[in-house]
Amino acid sequence: MPLRTPGAPTIDPRIRALPAAEIRRRFVAFFAARGHEVVPSASLVPAGDPTLLFTNAGMVQFKDVLTGAETRSYRRAVDYQRCLRVAGKHNDFEEVGRTPRHHTLFEMLGNWSFGDYFKREAIHFAWEFLTEELGIPGERLAATTYSDDELARSVWREEIGLPPERMAAWGDVDAGDDHNFWRMADTGPCGPCSEIHFDRGQQFSEGPGCLPDHAETCPRWLEIWNLVFMEFDQRPEGRVPLPFASVDTGLGLERLASVLQQVPSNYDTDLFTPLHERLREMLGHDPETFEHERFSYQVIADHARAVTFLVADEVRPANEGRGYVLRRILRRAVRHGRLLGRREPFLAALAGVVVETMAGAYPYLLERAAEIRAVVSREEAQFARTLDAGTAMLETTLEPLAVGEPVVGRLPESLPPDAPVLPGAVAFRLHDTYGFPIDLTVDMAAEHGVRVDRPGFEVALAEQRERSRSGRKAELAHHAETAAAYEAILRRVGGPTFLGYQTTSAEGRVVALLRAGREVERVEPEASSGAGELAGAGEVVEVVLDRTPFYAESGGQVGDQGVLRATTEGVVLLEVEDTQRPVGAQVGGLIVHHGRALAPLAVGDLVEAVVDDERRARTMRNHTATHLLHRALRNVVGDRA
Template identity: 45%
Template sequence: MKTNDIRNSFLSYFEKNKHKILPSSPVIPYDDPTILFTNAGMNQFKDVFTGNRKVDYKRATTSQKCIRAGGKHNDLDNVGFTARHHTFFEMLGNFSFGDYFKEEAIKFAWEWVTKEIQLPKDKLYVSVYETDDEAFALWEKIAPELKNGRILRFGKKDNFWSMGDVGPCGPCSEIHFDRGEKFGTGPDDVVNGETERFVEFWNLVFMQYDQTENGLVDLPNPSVDTGAGLERLASLIQNVDTNYEIDLFQNIIEAISDTTKSKYTKDLKSSFHVVADHLRALTFAITDGAGISNEGQGYVLRRILRRAVRHGRILGADEPFIYKLIPTLVNEMGDAYPELIEKQSHVINVVRMEEESFDRTLDKGLIYFSDALKKIESVHKLVSENPQDAKKKASDGSIDEDIYHSVVKNPKIIPGNTVFMLYDTYGFPYDLTEVMAEERGYTLDETGFNQAMEEQRKKSRAAAT
């Protein structure tokens, strides 16, 4: 079953069950200053759930474009190095606004999963909130196959959802898929065990309370908010090990291979995944009106693009290349999201200009970074072999004094001034340098970096007066 077919099946199923199919909201939340990017299907319905906006429907279903790369939900640093993290992904959802509640939500979920997409029942587990006896009993009634120990209770961390410190909240029930013993039989290979054996793919949230400053209050019209990761579902249905092996990514990965002249091998998989994922985040965000800049959403997108460019270098791309991949993505997803076709030329121009700008400083910055590590290693060797001589050379300027003092404290820390130079002169975001350092076994002197930043701000303020 292709990814597009899964999306269509979900929306069609809920349409048959009297849900109104609504378009995805943009990934740029123009009317919600509390989040950088749209990160869940319920975002566009937040005011409906709270009663602040009236709509002419009681049931809705969507496939929501989501980006998680900033704020509370930030998957950026994990992307490329895990099987399922993305900055951009699609979230399938069905919603009830004071209409049906737990029983119907569970019935719909079980029927779609076992009859429409036909996941094997013996591979399914569900989790419920530890005190939600109603949900537990409903699962036993609707899915008696799960009675043999496959309905599990968990605490607030795993099975209670809230919009924030105040607002609608409630217990949730998650559906998990057991990928089998080949993915692990250890004590951590359990539901909610954070390993690759059990994959959570659908969360049913029962919004029945309002969290106030004085505690929980029952909502007058309990509602339902569900979210299922499309890419995760596709990986389970298509029986592949990672989200990046589903059909949706295959043409993109092939285009990356053709453009960079690199083969999709075990050693290079992570870089392929980074580029494929970041291509989607950039294309959808810019299509929906975002720009690339030094603040807010624009800064996050700049970080995403520069991370993709650096991984492109690992793949052998020594000139701008990401913009060349955009037509492949548009061809892959333009039918589901026609705005991609409409804005394709604009997105290509924005990405190409940003790539060209960063490309001019990237090589010089990488050389500076490499030279800095060589200096650190050289000073470390000198300190280890002849500490008195090293101290003397630091005093008379024969070796870099900042590096000397840093090495004496910890030989695996890159001094703050070095990190600041990469940031200020070569345009390397702090977290990009951090990732590069981690790959080589180093950490960054964050305090020293912040001090250098503050000194720069003081100079700028003084120059302006």
């Protein structure tokens, strides 16, 4: 596909090429020498913040410090933070591979001031690091400010000495223009910002209106650093001043590496080229073929990095929440491997390259390398079993609808309103039977000039979930054989210890397994479902533990979902799709985990039970809101509510 690439820059002999690892090291050392505490990168899974799926900015781990809710022993900090942007307000998933700058996973270098220095010092620090520490010529840098931020503008103009032609002011947040006004989400700390842009050269200018701006509408300018001046807390009722003003800066490592290594794309830096080279070696591609297939190479390289860090941060493939995001990313990469002609597994090998490339900055990757390889290999193999059949089914359906020749990488948004439509029921069948994430189906259909009926897909998905829930509840209520089995288990082992009010992750021992309403000693998902007591691949089974953090459906609040994992290798044994108490069993009765067996599991096994805490938090909020609404209705209309 034609990529949105700005072309190769003219080599500037004044700029010293530096490896990304050296840029990262110099950044931390520069600010540490100026009184900043070196703070380790936080996990991609935000700690104690169920409102976020992933850490999507450097400020996530400092949010409570910025609002004054948390006090730390330091007022200046420096860090490099791994971030993931695949959902919510900041979502770059659809742009990955198409542009030279967008990624799912990226690193944000940041320096922070919590009520210490403010705009003037932040601007001077940034200028000194770029021009003196790294040696970037000052005349190749430009700055933008918020429209009414006269202090920042005067520092750039009068103290740094930027000429007017390399300055621009943007934004009017009250009028809906967020240019140069940064916020992490719809609520939380926010404030005006000043961006530093690198001038790629006059040859990339698109006319007199070519000015640096956040949207990078002119390819001459590349935003590399954003200095955010946190002054406000955005609340649903409006903005209020923060207890103290702070500085939150974000310098994209991948972008800065492309500047210093003088390459046209982040994907041409040493953060990505080892992945390209390893994949080329596996495929036997020459440089010309690589350039022709660059889109798929870039998707795979980006996604290999994201998958590696997600698994290292203990996210596991699942059908909802964070695990589903991991599954989407991984399966999209596998499909692009197929487009390149690769039928054998390859992602685990690329994950190994990521570990080698990044372990210097993130040593924990080495500690978890074997687990990363195992999880990636298993998920890749699972999808490979259905990918070809699902692709054949989709292409057969698309054939009479297709418009023109297929174009790999065509944006769904680029299709005309009257483009042919793939029914939502077909997209759901691909999802349910062949494991195709909906965005993968949307991408593949767009390549053929066909849109997907997303609302129809969502309806089919909701109906299937309701059928599954109704079926499970009916089985619990009416299956006499199952009821007898539950009673026997309860008499034999007693009720489990419920830990869900203290933790969302705990070890427990399997004390009972049920398949089709009958107790079994062991399930083997890879075996045929007709082989005696062995469960078929992905078949729903029921597990009882002696200890569990899983909340069973009660009082109108639905049961928890999550996973049961092996305590040693971290292998996912069961995807817990629902948690129930058998009808008649009150407090102290059984807690039954319903889910799909993905690996061998036996009575007596020690497992790690891990609740999807983000889903639980969302469920609790909805449940509480329902109670509040009902109470309000009773106050208004009485007991009829």
